[in-house]
Amino acid sequence: MADIVIPPLGEVEEVRVVRWLHEVGDEVQAGEAVAEVESQKATFVIEAPVAGRLFAILVPEGKAAAPGEVIGKIAEREGER
């Protein structure tokens, strides 16, 4: 299982998850955009760290998260570990 993490964004302390681009169960490719989070200044596109199936959304749309926080999980495809 791989974590979808809000990456370090400098001094930005909090972002809001504005959109999940996939539903739980969807297949995603490594590097594919999976979520959009918003700081006070701009929108950041979060990419899938690995290929697999979106297993869980831990921070739903509209909720706040901090850089470093796990916002979702991806179940990796068999044989890709």
Add this chain to the structure above:
Amino acid sequence: MKPAWLKVTVAEVGAVEGMREILSRYGLHTVCQSARCPNLPRCWGAGTATFMILGDVCTRRCRFCATRTGWPGGWVDGEEPERLGRAVAELGLSYVVLTSVDRDDLPDGGATHWARCIRAVKEARPGVLVEALIPDFSGDQSSLAEVLRAEPDVVGHNLETVRRLTPSVRDPRASYELSLEVLRRVKELSPRTITKSSLLLGLGETEDEVRGALRDMREAGVDIVVLGQYLRPGPEQLPVARYLPPEEYARWEAEVRRMGFRAVVAGPLVRTSFRAAEVYWELVCG
């Protein structure tokens, strides 16, 4: 919800952490951090940062800026130039952008330290190009001359906004006229130095007011114009009056070129130091 054109992709986690580690090891500040810049993941991921010298506490409080305000009471980190030079060497940078907080608490506004930092970078990394985004030094001519003697390759000083909005956007100690005077004096004292100035758009200015500011920059001999969207760093700063779509930046870019400036960078996520090295080389190589 932010406009669709203010979207940034973040992937290079490792490189960002690597830059953070180097900056903290050398005890350096960046405007990337203090401005909460959305380009940080991209720039740091590409191994570039804009160093902010003279501390991270500014004696002025401009209403667009998130840098902390305070009165450092004359404190200067005398070791900063050397550490800066070492960091630049370790990062292997060939183009370095320096900026600083305002230091109205220092008699020279920080000019001596500025000159030391520029020289330290040049000594640590021979052949490096240095862009200095300087404060107004309260209009002090000898401070400006001191910085220019260290031979920065590009000197930037931002007008930030149009004449009418300056008193409500910038600190009362800053002024539109003073900033133009700084730009003019750089060209007088050092005609070969390339000068640069930026405007933040979306603070409530009209197009004619922007044209007026551009004409003033042109008369002050500015070579490079930078136009970017004002983005509110936090709830304490001014709200955004308008988000300009990318097409408007394209129009401004064409107009600025027609006015005879040597280079222009315009776009929603453009900041003063954005693509600084490329712009320099485009200008120099024609």
